Structure formats: structure tokens, C-alpha cells
Amino acid sequence: MKILIVEDEIELLETITSYLKNEDFMCEKASTFFDAEDKLISFKYDIVILDITLPDGSGIDLLKTIKKHSPNTGVLIVSAKNSLDDKLTGLDLGADDYITKPFHLAELNSRINSLIRRRKFAGDDTIEFNEITVFPSSKTATVNGKPVELTKKEYNLLVYFITNKNKVLTKESIAEHLWGDDIEMADSYDFIYTHMGNLRKKLKKLGAPNYLQTMYGLGYKFADK
Amino acid sequence: MKILIVEDEIELLETITSYLKNEDFMCEKASTFFDAEDKLISFKYDIVILDITLPDGSGIDLLKTIKKHSPNTGVLIVSAKNSLDDKLTGLDLGADDYITKPFHLAELNSRINSLIRRRKFAGDDTIEFNEITVFPSSKTATVNGKPVELTKKEYNLLVYFITNKNKVLTKESIAEHLWGDDIEMADSYDFIYTHMGNLRKKLKKLGAPNYLQTMYGLGYKFADK
């Protein structure tokens, strides 16, 4: 998933970039109109985060350029302006979403993810970890090239772990992520043990090491060794 | 669900109010600091939508008043300012969420709903339609006072219909609302027929009329007659 971030405030540009890199996106930066235009014509991006208030040109023109050269690229407009007109103009011209400064990075992240979902960019993309490969477009996965028969919950569990590799995930966060509103928190979470067991069993059967490590009293971690 | 809207821009105040009334919230308005303070002390609200930039007093002080008199009230701060400081101050002082002008009414609505979910305000609240009563706090429902044994999907289905009574809901929107990411759109939606049938059967068994009307080729409508 390749993202171009167009933002003239250097500090904010760096903040966003390092945050999104940490979320496992491939990021490139552009801090001027011409830099952005150049990169947009030369390379293909899945998503462009576009500040429309640039000092040396209008972001709206960049939006037109994007839609002309690669109509499948998703555009998330960032603006400090309070004008509703900007918002509407942007959305009319084909932007996919709009976020007003200041914003929390978490919100930016969630908008990017909802954009990915809506547009099904996932089509071109795979998520990998050693011998395991996940294909979001078809919601399937393979181990050493052999397909794993995963149920919906197991698939979601695997994706959640693989996209948060090397991080300890608590049962609470797993429950929140996979079940959301449907689950009353502070319940027993017993079912997670079951799903973990089933997922481990299926991955093991196809020859993957047990990456799903139990961190006693803390949660689980998906990692090597 | 009782909501107080504190906003000095009269036009916006009216817009928000009529929108939220249409979403079946009980709304009251306050356009000045003193009006708001008066109402906050005299009545109990589940949620306060609070513009912190009032001409005759600081919204931050109102926030303190709210937290002092009724700590369980949820507060959604509205601000035109771009300052991150305001946001943090507000959240530190006990606000539950923050939205920057300008915003779409749909976004306001979704934030209110997520606030309701998080705080479990639903505890005090019921949703009713003739002989049917839904208790969000326990995720249960009754018909003529007799409990209906509903599964999770059936419960969600009933809530979605009853909170959108008299509106035609397409199979697509039902699928999106109940299954969200977990479902690939443009699928068959066959399972909705099954769930509809099961829900109808259970409601009928307890003596409720068939409110779940089929709108051939369009979807379903939950309504009288």
C-alpha cells in the first residue's frame, strides 16, 4: 500500500509519515506543489493525502491531476479551512474523504483504512510474514503457497495479528477489534482461547511455526522465535 | 435520549436540532451561556452538544458545570478553532468527544451514536414501537411485556428497523449495517431472507402484528398497517 503525503508544514509532514510508516504503509513525501505534481505523474500511488492549502499552487489542481492520471488512486483531502465550500468542491472533484486540521493521527489512520475498504485497493495488495501470505482482496491466506481454510473470525484474527506483528495484543483489544459492539466488555473472553487454538492448529497443519506466542497474563504476540 | 444543544449561531442551532429530532432524539436548545447554564442545572440530559466559543461566557466553564452536576452526561464539544490545545483541554476536563466546524450532520450523528455506545447511556433508555419495547442496556426486547428470545443478529435487525421506522431499508443497507466489513457487497444477501423470517416468526408468536413489510424490489419497511 503506497501512500503519497502532500503537506507543506514540514513538521506535520514528518509526523504523519513516521506514524503511517509505523502502521506498515509505504510512504513518500512531497512538501511543494511541483514536487507533488512531479511524483504524481511519475509514480503510482494507492492513496494520496492531500493538503489543499499549499503555498505554491492549489491542491484542487493536484486533485484534478490525480484523477486524470490515475483515477483509481484514493484521495484524502486535508484542510485547515473552515469553509464547507472547500469540502464540497473537493468531494465533487473526486476526493474520497475530507479531514479538517487539527486531527488526531488515529483518526487519519481510521479514515485511510475505511478508504482502503471502500475502494478495495486491497485488490493489488498482499500482507506477508515469512511463509504466510494474506490476500485481502479474496479474504484468503496461504502458508508456503498452500491455501489455508480459514473461517471469517480466524481470518480476521490472523490479519489483526499479522498487521500488528511483534506487538503484544491484549485479549481486550482483540475482542474489541474482532467483535466491536457485539460484545459486552468485561465478559469472559473464553471464546478467544478457542479461536486461537483453531487458528494455531490450521497454521501448524500446513507447516508454519507457532508464531502466535502466549504472553502469560498479558495477551498474545505474533512474532518470530 | 435527551440532548441539549448549546450553540450561539442560531441557524446552525436550528439545523442541528431539526436533524437530531428527525433521528428520534429529544432535543432542547440553548443559544447563550446563561440559558445553557440554567437548563443544565435544572434538568437532566443524556448528552450535551457544546459549542465552546460562546459570546457571553466560556464553554469550558459550562463543561465544568456539567461534570459537577451530572457526571454521567456525555459531552460532545464543537469548536471552530483549529487549536489542538482546546481539544486537549476539553478532553482533559471530561468531554467525551470533539468535533471541528464545519462538519457533516451525518458525522455528528455517528459521533453521538458512538458516544451512546461507549457510555452505555442506553441503560436508562428504551426504544419503543407500539407493543414492542427494546432495552439496549441488556440487549433484550419484549412484546406486550413478554420477553422475546432474540439472537444477536435478530436483535440488531430489530433495532435497526425500529430506529428507522417508516423508512424503506434496502437489503444493501441492512447488510452494510449488520455485517459491515465482514461481508463482500454484491453478494447474494440470501441470508437476510432467513433472518427476516426468523425475526417475524418470533414477533408474531408473541402477538405482534407483522410490522416488517416487504417492499417488493426495494427492501423492507417497519411500520404500522
Place this chain on the structure above:
DNA sequence: TCTAGAATATGAAGATTTTAATTGTTGAAG
């Protein structure tokens, strides 16, 4: 090191959800 209690794992039963096949219904076109 040993032990008790908490945390996690496992397997099978029970409940729910989804699929699939069949039957019934609707409304537009002839």
C-alpha cells in the same frame, strides 16, 4: 524447589449463522 491459584488450552456440546435447494409471490409485458 514446591505449591496454590490464576491464566490458558482443549475438546465436545449447544446455539447461531450461513448456505443451499425448493417453493411461493409479485408485477411487468404481451
Place this chain on the structure above:
DNA sequence: CTTCAACAATTAAAATCTTCATATTCTAGA
């Protein structure tokens, strides 16, 4: 007024998810 095809309902079976009872593992503290 028919016919036909799309839409919807119904039912049973299959798959999945959750619960429950039991077993195992882990860790802090004796």
C-alpha cells in the same frame, strides 16, 4: 388474463461460533 422472470419466503442441512467442563501450564510466593 396469462406468462414469465425476478424477487421473496421457507425449510433443512452444513458451517461456524460460543459455551462449558475439564485439563494443562504458568508464576508468584512460601
